[in-house]
């Protein structure tokens with residue numbers, strides 16, 4: 001007999017949800033498994049399926065000691081179904097069902113809405129694996145290659161997490177949605193992934209770091225809101241996903257920081273003070289800070305779109321029905337129902353932007369996006385302190401929320417990154433100043449060369465301060481086969 005929360009590794013699918021005594025769901029998952037493996041082999045990391053990668057695998061769900069590190073061939077990774085420990089007598093914390101016992105089954109009236117939340121979340125997970133599948137070929141070190149693959153196998157596990165919920169709780173429709181998650185493809189014209197940013201290319205490693213910093217963090221915010229859900233299995237699933245997600249944020253923030261460090265070092269060694277002396281800086285084989293700013297502009301604006309329209313009745317309904325809460329709902333002190341509450345929403349009004357009070361319920365996307373921006377900004381400030389410490393006069397700035405938007409209140413207007421309105425024509429003529437241009441992309445691509453000597457790094461990025469799992473600098477994180 002397994003202890004509560006213990007992970008069963010005896011079944012083909014590691015889990016802590018008692019799959020061995022849940023024949024129906026075990027069968028459904030086993031039926032889904034071969035299709036999943038074909039997807040992984042076809043769309044997972046290209047060219048490294050036989051390599052031994054030093055990966056962590058989740059072996060428990062208790063904080064501390066939940067992961068075990070070892071060499072694994074990625075197709076043999078033990079993707080499991082793991083839920084955070086069950087809180088006995090958990091009560092719903094918000095919405096009209098606040099104070100009632102959390103649901104262990106799907107309430108009939110919320111079935112389609114919950115299913116949709118699972119499908120949308122589930123769709124982003126394999127999408128990012130697809131977007132990043134070609135990056136192994138240009139990894140700047142074995143350390144970075146390993147981190148990429150770690151993120152990839154964990155995003156794939158997040159797909160498992162959502163597929164488990166769909167198959168266990170949503171019957172036939174859930175099973176068919178689980179199939180659909182293996183059919184859509186990032187960037188495909190006929191069957192694209194569901195959300196915009198997940199159909200964009202991740203052409204190079206700077207994009208990968210920006211993606212994990214900006215776009216994975218949207219994922220984190222969505223998971224945080226779902227972790228509050230009155231539907232307990234969803235709350236527990238997403239809570240455990242957040243444990244893994246922390247590493248993805250780290251890969252992004254430290255990745256960008258190492259690119260910045262290398263650029264600053266190279267500029268200082270060459271005696272270049274002006275960060276806009278782009279040709280001379282690029283001639284050193286490093287990425288100039290203004291180009292890093294452009295990448296940040298792009299990934300931040302694409303990620304803001306993922307929060308949806310600022311004013312949204314869907315968001316209001318999901319909250320009101322106790323399905324999707326606010327960021328750290330349980331730490332907020334208010335009525336948790338938002339009766340008569342308002343929230344300030346930035347809106348374009350007669351050529352300028354004004355904060356307008358809206359009913360807090362319909363402004364929930366805006367609120368989550370503001371929480372996101374606050375967190376994002378604190379990492380950007382850490383990058384700036386680093387630039388400053390290196391004696392270089394440059395500051396990375398998050399662009400205005402009005403810049404380069406495709407969804408919401410600003411989707412029909414064009415502005416500069418500072419938020420000044422301009423015509424579409426003006427925008428198009430100046431966009432290469434603000435967003436990565438074809439030339440910028442070509443320059444960055446020219447630097448992307450695979451480095452596979454243990455302990456060596458490509459010339460455009462600094463080594464990390466510490467290794468993964470406390471390994472020393474020359475540790476062989478990937479054994480190429």
Ligand SMILES: [Fe+2]
Nearest residue numbers: 125155158219
């Ligand atoms: Fe994920």
Ligand SMILES: [Fe+2]
Nearest residue numbers: 216219245248
């Ligand atoms: Fe992630």
